[in-house]
Amino acid sequence: xxxxxxxxxxxxxxxxxxxxxxxxxxxxxxxxxxxxxxxxxxxxxxxxxxxxxxxxxxxxxxxxxxxxxxxxxxxxxxxxxxxxxxxxxxxxxxxxxxxxxxxxxxxxxxxxxxxxxxxxxxxxxxxxxxxxxxxxxxxxxxxxxxxxxxxxxxxxxxxxxxxxxxxxxxxxxxxxxxxxxxxxxxxxxxxxxxxxxxxxxxxxxxxxxxxxxxxxxxxxxxxxxxxxxxxxxxxxxxxxxxxxxxxxxxxxxxxxxxxxxxxxxxxxxxxxxxxxxxxxxxxxxxxxxxxxxxxxxxxxxxxxxxxxxxxxxxxxxxxxxxxxxxxxxxxxxxxxxxxxxxxxxxxxxxxxxxxxxxxxxxxxxxxxxxxxxxxxxxxxxxxxxxxxxxxxxxxxxxxxxxxxxxxxxxxxxxxxxxxxxxxxxxxxxxxxxxxxxxxxxxxxxxxxxxxxxxxxxxxxxxxxxxxxxxxxxxxxxxxxxxxxxxxxxxxxxxxxxxxxxxxxxxxxxxxxxxxxxxxxxxxxxxxxxxxxxxxxxxxxxxxxxxxxxxxxxxxxxxxxxxxxxxxxxxxxxxxxxxxxxxxxxxxxxxxxxxxxxxxxxxxxxxxxxxxxxxxxxxxxxxxxxxxxxxxxxxxxxxxxxxxxxxxxxxxxxxxxxxxxxxxx
Ligand SMILES: Cc1cc2nc3c(=O)[nH]c(=O)nc-3n(C[C@H](O)[C@H](O)[C@H](O)COP(=O)(O)OP(=O)(O)OC[C@H]3O[C@@H](n4cnc5c(N)ncnc54)[C@H](O)[C@@H]3O)c2cc1C
Ligand SMILES: Cc1cc2nc3c(=O)[nH]c(=O)nc-3n(C[C@H](O)[C@H](O)[C@H](O)COP(=O)(O)O)c2cc1C
Ligand code: SF4
Numbered sequence: 001x002x003x004x005x006x007x008x009x010x011x012x013x014x015x016x017x018x019x020x021x022x023x024x025x026x027x028x029x030x031x032x033x034x035x036x037x038x039x040x041x042x043x044x045x046x047x048x049x050x051x052x053x054x055x056x057x058x059x060x061x062x063x064x065x066x067x068x069x070x071x072x073x074x075x076x077x078x079x080x081x082x083x084x085x086x087x088x089x090x091x092x093x094x095x096x097x098x099x100x101x102x103x104x105x106x107x108x109x110x111x112x113x114x115x116x117x118x119x120x121x122x123x124x125x126x127x128x129x130x131x132x133x134x135x136x137x138x139x140x141x142x143x144x145x146x147x148x149x150x151x152x153x154x155x156x157x158x159x160x161x162x163x164x165x166x167x168x169x170x171x172x173x174x175x176x177x178x179x180x181x182x183x184x185x186x187x188x189x190x191x192x193x194x195x196x197x198x199x200x201x202x203x204x205x206x207x208x209x210x211x212x213x214x215x216x217x218x219x220x221x222x223x224x225x226x227x228x229x230x231x232x233x234x235x236x237x238x239x240x241x242x243x244x245x246x247x248x249x250x251x252x253x254x255x256x257x258x259x260x261x262x263x264x265x266x267x268x269x270x271x272x273x274x275x276x277x278x279x280x281x282x283x284x285x286x287x288x289x290x291x292x293x294x295x296x297x298x299x300x301x302x303x304x305x306x307x308x309x310x311x312x313x314x315x316x317x318x319x320x321x322x323x324x325x326x327x328x329x330x331x332x333x334x335x336x337x338x339x340x341x342x343x344x345x346x347x348x349x350x351x352x353x354x355x356x357x358x359x360x361x362x363x364x365x366x367x368x369x370x371x372x373x374x375x376x377x378x379x380x381x382x383x384x385x386x387x388x389x390x391x392x393x394x395x396x397x398x399x400x401x402x403x404x405x406x407x408x409x410x411x412x413x414x415x416x417x418x419x420x421x422x423x424x425x426x427x428x429x430x431x432x433x434x435x436x437x438x439x440x441x442x443x444x445x446x447x448x449x450x451x452x453x454x455x456x457x458x459x460x461x462x463x464x465x466x467x468x469x470x471x472x473x474x475x476x477x478x479x480x481x482x483x484x485x486x487x488x489x490x491x492x493x494x495x496x497x498x499x500x501x502x503x504x505x506x507x508x509x510x511x512x513x514x515x516x517x518x519x520x521x522x523x524x525x526x527x528x529x530x531x532x533x534x535x536x537x538x539x540x541x542x543x544x545x546x547x548x549x550x551x552x553x554x555x556x557x558x559x560x561x562x563x564x565x566x567x568x569x570x571x572x573x574x575x576x577x578x579x580x581x582x583x584x585x586x587x588x589x590x591x592x593x594x595x596x597x598x599x600x601x602x603x604x605x606x607x608x609x610x611x612x613x614x615x616x617x618x619x620x621x622x623x624x625x626x627x628x629x630x631x632x633x634x635x636x637x638x639x640x641x642x643x644x645x646x647x648x649x650x651x652x653x654x655x656x657x658x659x660x661x662x663x664x
Contacts, residue, residue: 067267406625516537527552
């Protein structure tokens with residue numbers, strides 16, 4: 001067994017003793033702006049029982065410290081669905097959350113946040129936007145809307161510093177063991193730290209040291225109010241990754257100042273809201289542990305502990321990062337959404353049982369999802385029980401049935417496993433020779449190779465649960481008649497669409513899925529049609545092979561029926577540009593010829609030369625079996641799940657499999 005000695009050794013932040021080196025990074029539990037499904041209390045900032053239960057779940061999983069999500073420090077700084085720390089009225093709810101963490105064996109901290117100029121955006125979600133004050137270092141336009149916050153006077157700065165200290169006092173009174181001050185990601189304090197957003201010429205701007213003054217005053221004020229022993233953790237972006245933003249050199253000057261001001265630990269991540277927020281939530285396109293080297297550099301200039309986070313989801317990598325002396329603690333955010341039990345499983349060496357984060361960022365892609373619309377919560381592809389843990393507890397069935405599942409993609413596999421675990425007799429038929437469906441192709445996309453592990457885990461779990469798996473068996477009306485099940489689950493998935501235009505059936509036209517899986521050969525000059533992820537990923541892959549690639553898409557890049565999640569779209573778009581892919585948005589393809597493609601853009605049609613045309617124009621739900629079974633067996637219990645109902649993605653397929661697995 002691989003023993004993660006370093007990761008599971010005790011550590012200390014100030015005088016706070018921690019049982020291991022794994023901490024949960026702050027994550028807003030409720031999805032902001034989920035108006036329909038969030039209670040009035042939650043929207044105002046009260047910690048609700050479901051958030052408390054979620055905290056308990058994470059603590060139970062074995063982290064040593066839970067860093068609770070951002071909370072607002074002042075009434076005029078509220079943002080929708082952000083936890084409140086701006087009034088004593090929040091203390092009872094916060095106390096329940098802290099107690100839930102303690103009862104489950106972990107220490108609890110909570111984060112303090114001021115949004116600064118970002119409030120110009122967030123106030124639109126508030127019922128009294130005029131009461132929200134986007135006070136920030138400099139009144140300069142920012143973001144796509146070029147909005148302008150209000151420049152802080154010295155009085156404002158004093159008021160904010162006091163607001164942080166008083167909010168910290170509330171958190172302490174609620175029973176938290178420490179507070180985290182958010183200086184990262186371009187929020188209020190980060191705006192002071194960065195030359196990009198701080199243009200002041202007084203003692204709060206001009207040099208890295210002066211820009212750190214506001215943060216240091218906050219840290220000192222909390223220490224003064226709560227005593228030297230109450231730990232303060234400062235979260236910083238080592239770099240902002242924008243032209244005039246914070247550099248590592250700035251951070252190496254500022255970090256010792258935070259320590260001198262009284263910080264007991266520095267938590268190192270990177271990126272800045274809006275502009276490089278995709279780095280803050282790095283998707284599969286980024287390397288693992290992308291801030292670890294910066295953390296190591298910062299560790300050299302301070303003597304307080306360093307926490308590092310950002311795409312460290314594998315406990316073995318976490319242990320190695322500590323062994324290499326790059327940090328003293330590891331933080332995980334999404335990996336604990338994916339599997340709150342990760343720490344316990346890792347400690348026991350049960351690595352195969354961990355549901356690893358895929359870095360797919362489906363947890364950020366929310367607006368259209370049922371979990372968001374109905375429940376106001378996030379979705380996780382590999383953890384459909386996220387924030388529904390109690391509802392999702394598996395209860396053995398009292399009336400075991402014979403269930404036939406048609407289709408061995410993610411939806412069918414999740415349903416089959418869950419049903420079998422509950423005591424039903426389950427037969428899973430897959431018409432091809434292997435389980436996995438579209439996921440097998442997804443796992444061949446460059447950067448998504450790790451997706452395969454999730455598919456393998458599902459297959460192993462099916463076998464463990466005792467599902468009878470029949471490969472190479474297509475479900476038909478005759479087969480159902482013969483098998484005579486009590487229930488049929490149709491999970492027949494989706495297949496690639498084609499285009500209904502002249503030339504679309506030509507020999508030079510291939511499907512992107514066949515390119516990705518190496519089944520189709522592609523010429524030197526390529527036109528990829530379709531600008532959502534498969535189109536972009538295929539274009540990128542071909543450009544990396546040195547081909548001349550044009551990407552044409554009917555709408556804007558990243559959109560077909562739905563927008564691609566923004567933290568994935570941004571790096572994909574950047575990479576396409578870097579690799580010289582020619583991008584034609586709002587350019588529907590009209591005709592395909594042997595050596596060219598005709599495209600319309602505005603009134604002027606034009607053509608692009610192409611040896612091969614690659615189609616990535618979405619998928620078509622396979623609903624034929626469902627229709628036939630409905631017509632042939634009007635009294636049979638039939639359910640349909642996954643892409644065969646409506647082609648969406650893996651998170652929805654797994655969720656529907658998990659739900660039907662509990663409903664039958
Ligand atoms: C290249 C690619 C990349 C992707 N990347 C992502 C991503 O990054 N994130 C994400 O969330 N999603 C991604 N997806 C989408 C995701 O893979 C699918 O939404 C999801 O896997 C759908 O699962 P499903 O079980 O509903 O259907 P499918 O995977 O289509 O499975 C259906 C299965 O049913 C079988 N079948 C059909 N008819 C019958 C029958 N009559 N009898 C028996 N068996 C039958 C099929 O052979 C197939 O195996 C990607 C898809 C592709 C193709
Ligand atoms: C759902 C979600 C909510 C988040 N909310 C917060 C937050 O409230 N405060 C904060 O500082 N960071 C927040 N983050 C960022 C994470 O703390 C962390 O920096 C980021 O996810 C990278 O870490 P990871 O790779 O371990 O996920 C959030 C991330 C996610 C996925
Ligand atoms: S949805 Fe994807 S990125 Fe988000 S936690 Fe789950 S597996 Fe990780």
